[in-house]
Amino acid sequence: MLVFLPSAWAHAFIDHAEPAVGSKLASPPGAVKIWFTERLEPALSTIQVFDSQGTEVDKRDTKVDPKNGQLLVVSLPAIKTGKYRVTWRVVSVDTHVTNGSFEFEVTG
Amino acid sequence: MTGTLAASTIHFSNMNFKNLIPTAFYIPLGMCALVAMPNWADAHGFAGDRFFPATISTDDPFAASELSLPTISAIRQPGGSGPVKDINISADLSVLVLPRTAVTIGDGYQIVKPANQRALTGFDNLTANVLFEFYENDPHELITSVGLTWEIGGTGRRSLGASSFSTFTPTFYVGKGLGDLPSSLPWLRPIALTGEVGLSIPSRAGDRSVSFDTATGRNQVTITPNPDLIQWGIAVEYSLIYLQEHVKDIGLRAPFDRLIPLVEFAMHTPVNRLIGPTTGTVNPGIIWSGQYSQFGVEAVIPVNSHTGNNVGVVAQLHFYLDDILPKVFSKPLINP
Numbered sequence: 001m002l003v004f005l006p007s008a009w010a011h012a013f014i015d016h017a018e019p020a021v022g023s024k025l026a027s028p029p030g031a032v033k034i035w036f037t038e039r040l041e042p043a044l045s046t047i048q049v050f051d052s053q054g055t056e057v058d059k060r061d062t063k064v065d066p067k068n069g070q071l072l073v074v075s076l077p078a079i080k081t082g083k084y085r086v087t088w089r090v091v092s093v094d095t096h097v098t099n100g101s102f103e104f105e106v107t108g
Numbered sequence: 109m110t111g112t113l114a115a116s117t118i119h120f121s122n123m124n125f126k127n128l129i130p131t132a133f134y135i136p137l138g139m140c141a142l143v144a145m146p147n148w149a150d151a152h153g154f155a156g157d158r159f160f161p162a163t164i165s166t167d168d169p170f171a172a173s174e175l176s177l178p179t180i181s182a183i184r185q186p187g188g189s190g191p192v193k194d195i196n197i198s199a200d201l202s203v204l205v206l207p208r209t210a211v212t213i214g215d216g217y218q219i220v221k222p223a224n225q226r227a228l229t230g231f232d233n234l235t236a237n238v239l240f241e242f243y244e245n246d247p248h249e250l251i252t253s254v255g256l257t258w259e260i261g262g263t264g265r266r267s268l269g270a271s272s273f274s275t276f277t278p279t280f281y282v283g284k285g286l287g288d289l290p291s292s293l294p295w296l297r298p299i300a301l302t303g304e305v306g307l308s309i310p311s312r313a314g315d316r317s318v319s320f321d322t323a324t325g326r327n328q329v330t331i332t333p334n335p336d337l338i339q340w341g342i343a344v345e346y347s348l349i350y351l352q353e354h355v356k357d358i359g360l361r362a363p364f365d366r367l368i369p370l371v372e373f374a375m376h377t378p379v380n381r382l383i384g385p386t387t388g389t390v391n392p393g394i395i396w397s398g399q400y401s402q403f404g405v406e407a408v409i410p411v412n413s414h415t416g417n418n419v420g421v422v423a424q425l426h427f428y429l430d431d432i433l434p435k436v437f438s439k440p441l442i443n444p
Contacts, residue, residue, distance in 0.1 A: 013353065
């Protein structure tokens, strides 16, 4: 019988996000936060936020939370009403690369 | 792609419902040849945003290091003197040996228990497969692969249906997620399809048997033809993982946020020699996919009376070796 002792690493999935995936918000968020299932490689993990015209609106300051290696955050300026697409590309600490995207809407 | 070998050895008939899901045996292929590379690892089963699980009854198009251990199928078949229990315990090991190229070895152990009789047991034929991913389009969540499966004749127990001849099955595989549908159709975007179509070619066109005919006092030669078969399969999946991560967070939490309901169709159509009806099964079920492993269970429903009359069940525990042992399996064994 083979016995496997899993390491603490694997490819990173989203655990949850703020704003939530597919959510509608009455007021604009100040940041996009994504909690992943794995610890992330800070230098190689990014979040970008685009408006409906495809223009990047985030402050390009993605960082891994220093107290939580699974939380990735990017700041937002005061954004207008409309639909926004969040794209992320993360590298977990075992070098697995995953990426993805989701939308949220600010209804105003 | 470990589900692949299973599908390739499913043979159904009124007489013999054996080899429902293949067999078990592994060889840790060339692990000692590992070459450590500094590149980032591509996660297995992904095309763009889409994570495809390893399907159970049909083959998926991904070349990855993974282990199905065990796959257990069970069905009760009608027999001449009562029902016959048919249980198969199998395993498949896939190893990424070159970029986008995986080799799989699988085998199974068959337990056939006729009513009021001792069980017959034995191994299925050993099966090997090589699969190459030749096209991937991430924005459209599309991947295509080609492969060749070799069922190695004479390695299983003949009295339980393992053939003495080899069978070769060149196969085309495809996977497509519907995540590129417009955002006006959000609830359809978690759907994904995988499919395969292959031509199963036996190395012997027919089996020759000789029996003594007491009426004529002469030997009688019987030839049983071995037809070429088109093996085709489709899996339709609805990924709650994709729904939660890419469409809308509906508040599902563990373990429900990792479920993938699916229906698989595993079919065979003879194309020559012994032209008969298409046989196969429709297998509705569900897969739970975690960080290191997945577990799936499906009902096995014959599509027609030529396939069988009873409903069976198949369950599989499957390990993502590239996540469990990333230092060994997250890169190809040979990385030119």
